[in-house]
Amino acid sequence: MAEDVLQEVYIKLFQHMKHQRISNVKAWLLTVSRNTALDLYRKKKREITGFDGDYFERLQSISEDPIDKMVLSKYLELLNQEERQIVILKDISGMKHREIAKITEMPLGTVLWKYNVAMKKLRKGIEQGGMVLKKEKILKHLDNAIEKQVPDIWNEVQNKVHRTDNLGYQGDIIMQNNVTAKNKKRGLYKRITIAAAICLITVSTLTFTPALAAIQEALDKIFSSKHIDDSGLKMAINEGHGQTVNQTYYDKKHDITVRFESVLTDDKETKLLLTYQSKKTNLKHYYVDIFEGKSSIKLMVGNTPKKRLHSVGWGSRYYDAKENKVVEAESFDSIKEYEGQNIRLEIENLTIYDDQKTGEVKTIWPLEFKLGESAISTRETVNVDKDFTFENQNYRIKQVEFSAMETRVVITGSDTKLITENGEKYHVMSKLENQFLHARKFNKKYGYIVDKKKSGVFLRSAGKRVDPIFSKGEVQGADDEYIMFFAPVKDRQNCVLEVGEGIKIPLKK
Structure with missing residues (x-):
């Protein structure tokens, strides 16, 4: 997985430097590495969360030293992803708290607080394991355990660095020159190269986070499950947005x-x-x-x-x-x-x-x-301006808005206007809105769902029905507008509004 991130990061570096100079390549590389690792995780989460029950045992057995094993075990067990990254960047790569704050996109105070919390967790966990170690000893054993993970990709890192130099991007990219086999370990502990830091961030974000990955996978399943009554949100999560x-x-x-x-x-x-x-x-x-x-x-x-x-x-x-x-x-x-x-x-x-x-x-x-x-996701607006009649009321589809989280259909009609009485304006449910809500059903366990036995208002895209989002029923447009919300559609060029049993309107200009 680290190789994949390195590949992506260096491609992005080359593409970026073709157009403009990067003032702080170090910070740029590490920030992009972290974001790329997270993006890769979202895209391939099913592949990298398939940890079996022996994962931790295998990981801990890489080092033969029993104290290395115990410290790494506590590191994996007790620290969350952010704490792991901060500890690695601070005590393994020797960065300053201010640098870490910039790379991890956290306030400086938050980095300081999380670092102290992480070290307290480690010390307490190790003490509960029957051993008292000072901070320096803890970090030394953690370094020994982590070092066993890096050599597999070290050579590939250096090869990519040299290829970078050959393309003319030398000087700013590598902060330490002449890395030899003799000083690899010393470089890992304090004066790590940028390429190695990329590896460590990737390892921290992906390889060293089986517990986090499993938790994140479970949370993704919750937010995309029937328990969440927003079909647009569920689809956005499944698409990795x-x-x-x-x-x-x-x-x-x-x-x-x-x-x-x-x-x-x-x-x-x-x-x-x-x-x-x-x-x-x-x-x-x-x-x-x-x-x-x-x-x-x-x-x-x-x-x-x-x-x-x-x-x-x-x-x-x-x-x-x-x-x-x-x-x-x-x-x-x-x-x-x-x-x-x-x-x-x-x-x-x-x-x-x-x-x-x-x-x-x-x-x-x-x-x-x-x-x-x-x-960030973009929103595409298509002006439709098509008329139709439903239950003796005239309606016009003004526009359709497509986004990763929803599809909005904006309607005006003969019964969608606000009514004014005694100086007060209020909204009366139109016949179209009544039809839209006709298929709505409340389920105590899952909230508002679609009653498949009833007719309503739906979209159809690429031959498949797109369900309404009922949790946005109170969102208002202009005084004369009624807005219907649906899940995102995959084929925006082939989208049809279906009202009741027989009305079908292609949503094209």
């Missing part, structure tokens, strides 16, 4: 461990996927409800004031009673305009729905990350 954030926050006051999984955004909306779990607090009635509850999500970019983000539909929620875990997909305003910037999202307050009463839990759950290209 979104930026992995993998950050954990512990709400000590309420004993809630929050795990932020990933972010997806386009021109109209953002999806934030998270889970939260507790050993003491029963979370059955706890919600992050930004639609009509006590919760909110606020955005901060740089020194700008906090900005409240409005909901786009209801989002999706699933409660696992056995694990006392909540799985949620929050849907709110687009943050696409902040691509490439460090942003902070804050979930403020939880909503409690219990016996028809609404309660509130005062708290703040922060998430800081750099919004990367992998989070």
Whole structure:
């Protein structure tokens, strides 16, 4: 897997340097390596999560030293992906915390905190294993164990470096010259070359994360399962869209461990996927409800004031009673305009729905990350301007919007306008909206689903039916518009709107 990442990274380097100079090749290479490794993981997750029960035993048996084995075992068992990367970059490759912050796209304070937490975990875990080791000894044994993983790809790394030099990109790419067999180990420990750092980041992200990979695979399955009543989100996840954030926050006051999984955004909306779990607090009635509850999500970019983000539909929620875990997909305003910037999202307050009463839990759950290209998807708008009649009402399909998370069909009609009475404007359900909701069915276990026994409004693309997304029913357009939401379509050139039993309108201009 590391070879695949190296191949991709060097191709990207060559392509980039053809057009512009990279001021800090070191930071550029390491950042691209990390993102490429994560992208490769998403694309090939089924291949790299097939760890059998003997994986850890095999990995630990690579080194013959029993202390090496024990330290590596604790490293794999106790540290999450971010902690593993920070420890490797800090103590194995000898980087500064500020460099690590830039490479991992984390605030400096977060890197410092996570590093200290990681070392405390390791020391405590080793002590519980019956041995007391100082930090320097722990890192030495970890280095010995990790070193056994690197030589298999070391020669390939150096070959690629030399090929880079031959193409004329020398000087900036390798920070250490004349790497020989004699000083490989010393170079690994403190003065590692950029190529070796790429390997270590890749190994940390992929090879050294079987537990993380298994967890991520399970979470992907949850977010793309029947428990999430957003068919667009499920399809986007299955297609590998979104930026992995993998950050954990512990709400000590309420004993809630929050795990932020990933972010997806386009021109109209953002999806934030998270889970939260507790050993003491029963979370059955706890919600992050930004639609009509006590919760909110606020955005901060740089020194700008906090900005409240409005909901786009209801989002999706699933409660696992056995694990006392909540799985949620929050849907709110687009943050696409902040691509490439460090942003902070804050979930403020939880909503409690219990016996028809609404309660509130005062708290703040922060998430800081750099919004990367992998989070962004584009939205294509096609003007259709086609008329049709349904139940004696005239309608016009104004446009269709295609994205990785949804398909929007924007309609105007003789009964879609707002009605004004006594100075108040309000919306009355049109016959088309009634038909759209006719196929909606509420399932206590899975939320809003399609009732296959009833007619409704559907899309058909490439010969297959595309189901509605009912969780966005409250999203409004202009005063005279009604918007219908469907899952993404694979063939945008061959898309048909089907209304009831007999009306079919090709969605082409």
